[in-house]
Amino acid sequence: MNVLEVRGATKTYDVGKTLVGAGRTLHALRGIDLAVRKGETLGLVGESGCGKSTLARLILGIEGPTSGNVTLAGKPVGGYGRLERAKLVQPVFQDPYSSLNPRMRIARIVAAPIEVRGIGTASSRRERVRAVMNAVGLPEHFTEVYPSQLSGGQRQRVAIARALVGEPEILVCDEPTSALDVSVQSQILNLLARLKRELGLTLILISHNLAVVHHLADRVAVMYLGRIVEHGPTEAIFGAPRHPYTAALLASVLSPRPGARLPEMRVGAEFPSPLAPPPGCAFHPRCPCAGEGCATIDPDETRDGPRGYRCHYPLAHA
Amino acid sequence: MTGPLLEVRGLKVEIAVPGGMTRPVRGVDFSVAAGETLAIVGESGCGKSLTSLAIMGLLPRAARLAAETIALKGLSLIGLSESGWRRLRGERIAMIFQDPMTALDPCYRIGDQMAEVLRQHRPVSAEAARQRALELLTRVGISSPEQRLTQFPHQLSGGLRQRVMIAMALLCEPELIIADEPTTALDVTIQAQILHLLAEIQRDTGIGLILISHDLGVVAGVAHRIAVMYGGEIVEIGERDAILGRPLHPYTEGLMHSIPVPGETRRGETLGFIPGTVPRQTGELTRCGFLERCPYATGRSAAGPVPLREAADGRLVRCVLPLDGSGRDPAAWTRQAEGV
Amino acid sequence: MASIASATAAPVLALSPGRVALGRTLRHGGFWVGGGILLVILVAAILAPLLTAHDPTWQDLGKRLVPPVWDARGSWEHPLGTDQLGRDYLARLIYGGRISLLIGFATVLISGAIGTALGIAAGYWGGRVDLLINFVLTIRLTLPVVLVALVVVALAGNSLTILMLVIGLLLWDRFAIVTRSATQQIASREFIVAAQAIGSSTGRILFKEILPNITGPLIVVASVELAHAILLEAALSFLGLGVQPPLFTWGLMIAEAKNQLFFRPWLIAVPGAALVALIFAINLVGDAVRDVTAPEGRA
Numbered sequence: 022m023n024v025l026e027v028r029g030a031t032k033t034y035d036v037g038k039t040l041v042g043a044g045r046t047l048h049a050l051r052g053i054d055l056a057v058r059k060g061e062t063l064g065l066v067g068e069s070g071c072g073k074s075t076l077a078r079l080i081l082g083i084e085g086p087t088s089g090n091v092t093l094a095g096k097p098v099g100g101y102g103r104l105e106r107a108k109l110v111q112p113v114f115q116d117p118y119s120s121l122n123p124r125m126r127i128a129r130i131v132a133a134p135i136e137v138r139g140i141g142t143a144s145s146r147r148e149r150v151r152a153v154m155n156a157v158g159l160p161e162h163f164t165e166v167y168p169s170q171l172s173g174g175q176r177q178r179v180a181i182a183r184a185l186v187g188e189p190e191i192l193v194c195d196e197p198t199s200a201l202d203v204s205v206q207s208q209i210l211n212l213l214a215r216l217k218r219e220l221g222l223t224l225i226l227i228s229h230n231l232a233v234v235h236h237l238a239d240r241v242a243v244m245y246l247g248r249i250v251e252h253g254p255t256e257a258i259f260g261a262p263r264h265p266y267t268a269a270l271l272a273s274v275l276s277p278r279p280g281a282r283l284p285e286m287r288v289g290a291e292f293p294s295p296l297a298p299p300p301g302c303a304f305h306p307r308c309p310c311a312g313e314g315c316a317t318i319d320p321d322e323t324r325d326g327p328r329g330y331r332c333h334y335p336l337a338h339a
Numbered sequence: 340m341t342g343p344l345l346e347v348r349g350l351k352v353e354i355a356v357p358g359g360m361t362r363p364v365r366g367v368d369f370s371v372a373a374g375e376t377l378a379i380v381g382e383s384g385c386g387k388s389l390t391s392l393a394i395m396g397l398l399p400r401a402a403r404l405a406a407e408t409i410a411l412k413g414l415s416l417i418g419l420s421e422s423g424w425r426r427l428r429g430e431r432i433a434m435i436f437q438d439p440m441t442a443l444d445p446c447y448r449i450g451d452q453m454a455e456v457l458r459q460h461r462p463v464s465a466e467a468a469r470q471r472a473l474e475l476l477t478r479v480g481i482s483s484p485e486q487r488l489t490q491f492p493h494q495l496s497g498g499l500r501q502r503v504m505i506a507m508a509l510l511c512e513p514e515l516i517i518a519d520e521p522t523t524a525l526d527v528t529i530q531a532q533i534l535h536l537l538a539e540i541q542r543d544t545g546i547g548l549i550l551i552s553h554d555l556g557v558v559a560g561v562a563h564r565i566a567v568m569y570g571g572e573i574v575e576i577g578e579r580d581a582i583l584g585r586p587l588h589p590y591t592e593g594l595m596h597s598i599p600v601p602g603e604t605r606r607g608e609t610l611g612f613i614p615g616t617v618p619r620q621t622g623e624l625t626r627c628g629f630l631e632r633c634p635y636a637t638g639r640s641a642a643g644p645v646p647l648r649e650a651a652d653g654r655l656v657r658c659v660l661p662l663d664g665s666g667r668d669p670a671a672w673t674r675q676a677e678g679v
Numbered sequence: 680m681a682s683i684a685s686a687t688a689a690p691v692l693a694l695s696p697g698r699v700a701l702g703r704t705l706r707h708g709g710f711w712v713g714g715g716i717l718l719v720i721l722v723a724a725i726l727a728p729l730l731t732a733h734d735p736t737w738q739d740l741g742k743r744l745v746p747p748v749w750d751a752r753g754s755w756e757h758p759l760g761t762d763q764l765g766r767d768y769l770a771r772l773i774y775g776g777r778i779s780l781l782i783g784f785a786t787v788l789i790s791g792a793i794g795t796a797l798g799i800a801a802g803y804w805g806g807r808v809d810l811l812i813n814f815v816l817t818i819r820l821t822l823p824v825v826l827v828a829l830v831v832v833a834l835a836g837n838s839l840t841i842l843m844l845v846i847g848l849l850l851w852d853r854f855a856i857v858t859r860s861a862t863q864q865i866a867s868r869e870f871i872v873a874a875q876a877i878g879s880s881t882g883r884i885l886f887k888e889i890l891p892n893i894t895g896p897l898i899v900v901a902s903v904e905l906a907h908a909i910l911l912e913a914a915l916s917f918l919g920l921g922v923q924p925p926l927f928t929w930g931l932m933i934a935e936a937k938n939q940l941f942f943r944p945w946l947i948a949v950p951g952a953a954l955v956a957l958i959f960a961i962n963l964v965g966d967a968v969r970d971v972t973a974p975e976g977r978a
């Protein structure tokens with residue numbers, strides 16, 4: 022069963038608008054189709070500005086789509102009350118230094134989701150907070166400290182504890198390890214992997230780090246300028262990318278192994294502006310394989326078993 | 340070749356903070372030869388940036404510098420006057436920062452900024468300065484450079500800005516470039532391109548390059564030698580392939596085991612990690628600085644400060660364990676209690 | 680960066696950001712000087728009946744214009760002498776301070792509530808709300824405060840309530856400007872999005888998440904506006920449009936004494952000095968709070 026479905030979702034922002042002037046339209050999402058099954062981990066990758074965080078905000082119901090719809094457990098996100106929605110889906114953000122209120126003690130931060138929903142008594146909530154902090158590997162004496170007294174990794178654990186305390190179905194992690202050192206990143210990845218295993222969580226993992234996505238995700242969706250250009254099972258995508266952009270992303274993974282060479286990047290450097298998306302396939306100005314039609318005809322999705330891609334000249338694999 | 344390009348001995352930085360003195364850099368020795376790329380890697384807060392700022396004479400005012408030697412081709416940089424520094428910076432040593440937006444002046448056009456830097460050091464005409472700027476923008480792979488000259492920094496993408504920074508660093512043909520996390524703010528596809536560019540320029544011009552990064556993957560493709568810093572000290576320094584192939588310091592080993600690598604680590608397997616965090620650096624060390632976080636720590640680690648020792652392949656390691664790697668079990672990195 | 684050395688670290692002390700700031704305030708010299716003066720004035724105003732046996736409105740025309748004790752003709756019966764109606768000047772100083780302070784604090788409460796509400800709304804919702812509030816703010820800023828106060832008081836009469844309302848309704852601009860930008864900064868932090876995502880009501884976000892994070896700048900503005908309001912009241916009273924007898928404030932005392940400026944200077948000097956000391960003290964405390972809260976201490 023799909024706990025999350027996104028159908029043709031677009032999101033535009035008016036920028037530079039004043040009381041009188043109209044401003045310009047920024048196309049953050051240009052038609053997203055997505056389905057996530059219960060217990061599955063979906064990895065979302067793509068360059069800065071391609072709309073990953075915007076999609077996350079739509080899934081969290083913090084913003085509504087301009088057109089199309091986002092359904093959680095069979096019902097549009099907008100149809101839920103804020104408390105019902107909070108019960109279904111919770112976020113973990115990139116920057117643990119800005120995602121915790123510096124004026125609140127850890128216990129209050131973690132308890133907030135169940136406090137807002139009015140679940141249980143004060144003492145049963147305390148008990149629940151203690152259990153969740155234990156589950157994410159935070160010692161009990163941290164309940165009474167303030168975020169400024171914790172390290173980045175510890176703060177990220179607090180953020181994960183807050184997201185889990187209300188037992189949501191879906192966890193949306195927007196770059197959960199990008200602000201952390203590698204030694205701490207691996208601890209958070211281990212934690213997420215364990216929670217996924219033990220709690221059967223549905224995870225949306227947003228990252229620009231393909232190694233991170235590869236490590237945790239069951240399926241991967243590659244985004245480019247507000248579109249999903251390729252998606253499918255992780256092994257399939259990493260083993261045999263069909264879209265040239267996916268191939269470029271994979272090539273750019275830097276391995277810390279002796280004799281590692283710098284990857285040859287054959288794609289152009291300029292990320293197009295979401296204020297004026299290129300006509301045809303949005304990737305064609307940077308694409309090494311672009312050919313006839315790419316500049317004019319927007320490719321439809323080609324389905325290939327469990328995977329799909331949008332490309333006129335997909336890469337062939339033996 | 341006579342002697343190294345840059346020689347650093349006993350570099351220490353102390354900063355007064357409320358309630359005491361931190362020692363973010365505590366006795367760093369290294370040298371960079373002309374035509375060589377030295378990478379400095381380590382976790383956040385281990386003193387990488389302060390080391391590079393000390394070499395550039397750009398330490399924050401609260402910081403106190405002490406060093407036996409900081410010499411560029413025999414010219415001592417210790418106690419250099421402000422005008423001496425101005426002649427040196429840009430002209431002989433250039434720096435590339437993580438965030439090009441803060442290093443470029445948002446109020447001036449790219450062309451004017453580049454000309455300004457050049458004319459500070461060289462008596463050239465405005466037209467000659469423009470030509471030189473054009474030449475370098477082309478050199479760093481910027482398309483339609485004439486047009487870029489008239490643009491403001493905010494009109495460029497992050498990758499282009501970093502290319503402009505590199506072009507500016509090259510203006511006066513420096514002998515040494517220090518790049519502090521030059522690709523951390525960039526997308527992965529652009530990161531690889533910028534690293535290519537740095538490596539290529541370094542090869543073509545034979546300058547010395549110090550590349551600072553927290554990511555071992557970034558330095559693996561570019562560096563000739565690697566210095567691993569921890570807690571303000573170099574804990575391991577040597578040839579790149581030796582260090583990446585068989586790290587001898589537990590810290591380096593721990594870093595290597597923390598990184599998931601598609602195709603090498605299994606999906607979902609427990610990754611290694613280094614428990615705890617970099618401790619605040621105060622006072623003199625009386626024992627191994629990595630002791631609390633090290634799964635191999637023994638009684639000898641606590642016996643006293645640990646000196647750098649030379650391993651069989653010539654690299655230097657600051658550890659009391661046997662330097663042939665015997666008696667280690669890398670699986671230790673995944674077995675530890677999940678530290679917070 | 681790291682405040683905790685390792686997993687085995689001893690239990691960490693729970694130092695709230697507020698308590699850290701308080702600790703730093705208590706080590707601030709200016710806070711002690713300003714706070715001391717302020718405390719003396721406040722205590723005197725509250726304990727007024729215990730400090731002087733005289734009724735400040737009791738006229739003794741036989742004892743008009745008695746000079747203070749430091750004058751050869753003064754006596755301890757009237758330590759600060761009497762005014763032209765023979766009222767004890769010390770009693771008037773102490774009781775007059777009551778009204779001055781009351782007006783100051785009441786107007787700051789009013790203007791603080793208005794300005795903070797508008798500023799938070801503009802900063803949190805942005806967009807149209809922000810444009811609208813900015814428009815109102817611009818209009819308010821084009822009004823010359825003293826002139827408007829004069830006109831309103833002249834038209835509506837000058838009871839104490841009207842005076843407090845007028846000053847309160849005029850001095851909210853700085854509150855609005857400061858809270859707006861402080862709120863914008865806080866609202867862009869991810870913990871606000873997190874609060875939205877856990878289903879917090881807007882009220883909870885505004886009062887529990889944002890407000891505690893902008894108290895530092897609010898206290899600073901409040902101190903500035905407190906001094907401002909007290910001075911404005913003094914100016915209005917001096918012009919005869921402030922409080923009316925039998926109520927009186929330091930401003931009114933100065934106004935009543937202005938004819939005696941050259942012959943009996945203490946009549947002006949005494950309330951004047953009190954006013955200066957009060958404003959000085961408020962500013963010292965405000966500066967101390969700003970010093971302590973402005974550079975957000977990195978732990």
Ligand SMILES: Nc1ncnc2c1ncn2[C@@H]1O[C@H](COP(=O)(O)OP(=O)(O)OP(=O)(O)O)[C@@H](O)[C@H]1O
Nearest residue numbers: 034036047049068069070071072073074075076295
């Ligand atoms: N509230 C907003 N108003 C205007 N434009 C916006 C807004 N939010 C996002 N955008 C724009 O939408 C586009 C997509 O932004 P988004 O934050 O989703 O990207 P992202 O993929 O998360 O990037 P990153 O990797 O940098 O986080 C960007 O061009 C961004 O500037």
Ligand SMILES: Nc1ncnc2c1ncn2[C@@H]1O[C@H](COP(=O)(O)OP(=O)(O)OP(=O)(O)O)[C@@H](O)[C@H]1O
Nearest residue numbers: 354363382383384385386387388389390399553680
């Ligand atoms: N101006 C300063 N005042 C006080 N402490 C400072 C100052 N600058 C740096 N430090 C401290 O010195 C230590 C080393 O800082 P440095 O910037 O060199 O780290 P780094 O290795 O470059 O880390 P990063 O990867 O985060 O850039 C840190 O613990 C930092 O908190």
Ligand SMILES: [Mg+2]
Nearest residue numbers: 073074075195
């Ligand atoms: Mg984002």
Ligand SMILES: [Mg+2]
Nearest residue numbers: 387388389519
């Ligand atoms: Mg740094």
